[in-house]
Amino acid sequence: MNPPKLSFGDRLRIELAVLRIDWELDGRIPWRVRRRLKNELRSNLIAATESNGAKSAVSQLGDLRALGASYLEIYRGRVDARRGAWAAVITYAAIQVLAVAVFLAFQSGIVAGGGHGGSYELLAGFGPFQGSVNHGYEMEILSPAHLVLMLAAFLIASRAWRVLPRRA
Amino acid sequence: MALLRLLAERESYGYELVGRLHQLGLKQIQEGSVYPALSRLEREGSVTARLVSSSSGPARKYYRPSPAGYASLADSEVAWTTLVRALEPILSRPVPRRPQEAKT
Numbered sequence: 001m002n003p004p005k006l007s008f009g010d011r012l013r014i015e016l017a018v019l020r021i022d023w024e025l026d027g028r029i030p031w032r033v034r035r036r037l038k039n040e041l042r043s044n045l046i047a048a049t050e051s052n053g054a055k056s057a058v059s060q061l062g063d064l065r066a067l068g069a070s071y072l073e074i075y076r077g078r079v080d081a082r083r084g085a086w087a088a089v090i091t092y093a094a095i096q097v098l099a100v101a102v103f104l105a106f107q108s109g110i111v112a113g114g115g116h117g118g119s120y121e122l123l124a125g126f127g128p129f130q131g132s133v134n135h136g137y138e139m140e141i142l143s144p145a146h147l148v149l150m151l152a153a154f155l156i157a158s159r160a161w162r163v164l165p166r167r168a
Numbered sequence: 169m170a171l172l173r174l175l176a177e178r179e180s181y182g183y184e185l186v187g188r189l190h191q192l193g194l195k196q197i198q199e200g201s202v203y204p205a206l207s208r209l210e211r212e213g214s215v216t217a218r219l220v221s222s223s224s225g226p227a228r229k230y231y232r233p234s235p236a237g238y239a240s241l242a243d244s245e246v247a248w249t250t251l252v253r254a255l256e257p258i259l260s261r262p263v264p265r266r267p268q269e270a271k272t
Contacts, residue, residue: 006224037207039226040182044203046225047183060186062200070204074211 006046010054014045017058024068027082029075037071084158091153095128095146099139102129169244170194171205172233175215176241179232182206206231214240 006014018041025034048057061067128146131139140146154160174180174188182203189197209215214237219227233241 040229041203043222043226043228044181044183044199047181047222047228048199050224051187057199060199061203062198067200067204070200071207074204074208 006049006054010049013054013058014042014049017045017061017064018042020064021061021068021071024065024072025075027085028072028080029077033075037075078162079160080158084154084156084160087153087157088150091150092146095149099128099131103131103139106131169241169248171202171209172214172237172241172244175231176233176238179230181220181228181230185231209237213237 018038021041022034022038025037045054045057045061048060051057052060058064128140128143130143170189171185174185180188183199185206186197186199186202189202206215210217210231213234215231216234217229217231220230222228
């Protein structure tokens with residue numbers, strides 16, 4: 001006997017559950033392992049759906065986030081690329097906030113001195129703290145210093161050095 | 169131990185194994201706890217897996233105990249039997265309505 005065909009709604013429900021679990025694993029475990037887990041989950045969910053319906057199949061998995069965390073505990077890689085990416089983004093935001101503060105201080109100085117605009121530079125050609133104040137203002141969106149600091153944040157937060165082979 | 173034992177009787181994929189547990193009366197066990205347990209057993213080397221194509225979707229992953237799994241199962245069964253034997257004399261006694269007073 002052929003198994004009952006799954007409806008679009010059933011497939012959607014299954015895929016959403018698989019994606020929710022996969023989200024917990026993204027960037028934290030090797031993608032080959034992730035793909036294997038997703039295929040296994042999908043095949044088990046399809047089998048469960050054929051017996052009890054997609055809603056019951058997904059609910060029987062329990063808390064999807066907790067399930068993802070369980071897999072993460074088993075397969076966690078030595079490098080956490082997701083944490084590294086977040087650290088890089090936060091570093092970028094922090095640099096920009098600091099750069100705005102530098103700009104405002106510079107602008108206040110010009111206004112206090114009765115000036116009519118000018119440019120400022122710190123680590124010329126490399127750092128993020130350079131711009132100009134005229135009728136409006138211009139600031140660096142991305143500089144080599146941004147990239148260096150973001151890369152450093154990524155490497156530290158992701159523990160990227162763990163990729164290197166261990167000494168015996 | 170229960171998973172290894174059932175897999176030693178017949179290789180199964182995740183959902184099928186959950187069904188077998190439910191048939192044995194363990195209905196409170198959810199898929200969400202069995203699937204990671206199978207992954208852990210595979211990671212530890214206690215089970216091996218093979219993919220078998222399915223007519224309804226992606227290939228199903230069938231598990232069976234590895235030689236290390238059989239050894240682990242034997243150890244676990246001995247430990248479990250020992251524990252049950254040790255507790256049996258205590259648990260077989262009737263529970264009094266209130267505990268005996270300590271002698272002072």
